[in-house]
Amino acid sequence: MPHVNIAGATLNQTPLDWEGNFDTIAQAIQKAKEVQVDVLCFPELSITGYGSEDLFLSYWYPKKALAYLRKILHLTKDITVCLGLPCRIKETLYNCMAILEDEKILGFVPKQFLAIDGVHYECRWFTPWKAGELTHFDVDGSSVPFGDQVFEKKGIRYGFEICEDAWRGSQRPGYRLRDRKVDLIFNPSASHFAMGKSEQREILVRESSKSLDAAYFYVNLLGNESGRMIFDGEILFASEGKIVIKNPLLSFQDFQLLRIPFSPEKTPDLPVYESRHDKNEEFTAAVSLALFDYLRKSRSKGFVLSLSGGADSSTIAVLVAEMVKRGINCLGTALFLRKIHRSEDIDPKSSLPDIVNKLLTTAYQSTRNSSPETLNSAKNLAESIGANFYHWSIDEEVAGYTAKIETALGRSLEWEQDDIALQNIQARARSPIIWMLANINQALLLSTSNRSEGDVGYATMDGDTSGSISPIAAVPKDFILQWLRWAENKLGYSGLQAVNALQPTAELRPLESRQTDEDDLMPYPILTAIERQAIRDRRSPVDTYLILKEELSLESSVLKRYIAKFFSLWSRNQWKRERLAPSFHLDEFNVDPKTWYRFPILSGGYRKELEEMENLLD
Known part of the structure; x- marks a missing residue:
């Protein structure tokens, strides 16, 4: 009876970190040999990292990847290793898996379908391969x-679907592999990564193993590779x-x-995996890892x-504390500190709070419009996490x-006339001093905007939007x-406890006005419901x-x-x-024009479409 030991190895890689990426691959191969693996599969674009962006367009980058493939080749005695890299044939670049065995290259399998939706722009860099074609x-x-080819190891035939290939329904390569x-x-x-996506993958992998009449082995990249996308x-x-x-993800x-x-x-004699999913836990784990990778890869303090x-x-403060707790639990304190360049x-x-x-x-940066309740909330939270x-x-x-502006204008500023300017100057005045503290500490300044605020511009540019990274910009306020x-x-x-007792407010108007976010905008669940139709599903007003x-x-007039x-x-x-700090992709969609939703800076503003909505009869 044919039998092989197979393994998948996920990798946390970084574009342009050639030696670091090579070392991680080498360690994984060595580990696989120690546990007597016959065939080891790495993720897509495992040599370069997926997030190399327009580096893929250069001629030297694929050549460098091929040079490192040659180095890896020397590690493949008595093992088959499958790993991803970009390969250029003349003027055309392909996203490929290379199959190495006993220090020889058995072949290259290029991707047949490219991801071009949401955060993906693969057609900018790669060309899809045609089914059934084979060259050299x-x-x-x-x-x-x-x-398009299949391989054999100890009497077992195997092939590949590279990421997007598997999501193309009746066109997927898997059906032709079944026929072979x-x-x-x-x-x-x-x-x-996106909250809820792991459950979708489980369905794909489970159903694929049945419909394709073959065992199915899925292997994904790991970590915040290059700034925005997270891989689980x-x-x-x-x-x-x-x-x-x-x-564990x-x-x-x-x-x-x-x-x-x-x-x-024979199906391996192992218990069937029990599926468990919790979006709150997924969010926490993803942002914790993303902050850890962003910190260490930027070499910030x-x-x-x-x-x-x-x-x-407050959400971001807790997520940083979770980053420390989870990182130490996974790596141990000494290795955690070494990885973030703080071991010295x-x-x-x-203790955990001391770290x-x-x-x-x-820093709580108060004005006369700040309340004792928010000061108490901030102070208690900071003290509780250390x-x-x-x-x-x-x-x-x-x-x-x-x-200064009153002198220039020759008049006093009044709330009735100058509301937005008087609110914004408070947010902007906070920015230079907190940036100064970040510079002194050689630290990353964390921006606090959420997706709901990004939708409607409920944020002050060069104020509360200031930051090196915006950890929660891809999730709505009601989720937060x-x-x-x-x-x-x-x-x-x-x-x-004190945070959860407060109603969200910018605290930029005088306290007697009792300013709240939802009074300024609309109830957050309604904002999210509109956002899902308008942005996620791209529907008209x-x-x-x-x-x-x-x-x-809701009454029709209120909803309109x-x-x-x-x-x-x-x-x-x-x-x-367009100017918000880089953010992590966390949900099924986001509003970052770099990674999900492009929209013209100047437009007619839906005037005609909103007029059509107003004229609808109930």
Whole structure:
């Protein structure tokens, strides 16, 4: 009976870190040999990293990747290794898997379908391969098979679907592999993280193993590779319509290896994996790992955060604390500190709060419009997690800016006439001093905007939008509010009790005005409902209204007003979204024009479409 030990290895790689990427691959191969793996599959574009962007367009970059493939070749004695890299044939670049065995290249398999939706722009760099075609690729004078092909190891036939290949329904290569009687299909992927996506992959892998009449092995990249996209490092193996094994996701390790004995005649004698999914836990794990990778790959010394005591900044403070806790639990304190380049100035015997104190500096920057409740909320949270906490007033700075413009204009500024300017100057006055603290600490300044604010421009440019990275810009405010309650109860952050008792407010108008975010905008769940129709599903104002009229218990005039406000503010504030700090992709969609939704900076602002909505008869 044919039998092989197969394994998948997920990798946390970085574009242009050639030696670092090579070392991680080499360690994984060595580990595979130690546990007697016969065939080891790495993820898509594992040599270069998936997030190389327009580096793929250069001629030297694929050549460099091929040079490192030659180095890896020397590590493949007595093992078969499959790994991804870009390959250029004349003027055309392909996204390929290279199959190496006993220090020889058996062949290259190029990707047949390219991901071009959402965060993916593969057609900018690569060309899809045509099914059934086979040519040859010259490597050091040797002619290597290149194209649609299958391979054999110890009597077991195997082939590949590369990431997007598997999601193309009846066109997917897997059906042709089934016709070619393969026993095993590998799916090396660079599939970005999104809450709920792991469950979709489980369905794909489980159903593929049944419909393709072959065992199915899925291997994904790991970590915040190059700034925005996060990879969860998922490894899945399914046979006969059942998921047999799955690894823990979003690890802080450089790689994970999952080995399984395989025979086409018998399902491995392992318990069937029990699927469990929780979006709050997925969000927490993903942002914690993304912050860790962003910190270490940028070689920054820590984080600085303007902690207002409100929901957004409090969420980010807790996520940094979770980064430290989860990183230490996964790696141990000494290795965690070494990876973030702080092993020389932080004692590995330090307590968790003491390490958080060294890595997270917060400041409550009050004005006369700030309340004692938000000060108390910020201070208690910072103390509860161990963060360094400062408190200062910016009234003097605000007064100085205001006095200068009043002198120039020859009049006093009044709230009735100058509301937006008087609000914004407070947010902007906070920015220079918190940036100064970040520069002194050689730290990353964390921006606190969420997706709901990005939708409607409810943020001050060069104020609360200032930052090196915006960790929660891809999730809506109503998700944040429920997550904070979950974090208090499930993760044990008692310091969130005061935060969760507050109603979201910018605290930029005088306290007697009782300013709240939802009074300024609309209820957050309604904003999110409109956003999903308008942005995620790309519907017109009329269609958005007709759908939500059936879903929401609102008077027609109120719903129309909210929809008109959303579309008008969305159009007006595209320039803000163009300037927001880089953000992590976390949900099924986001509003970052770099990674999901492009929109013209200047437009007619849906005037005609909103007029059509207003004229609808109820």
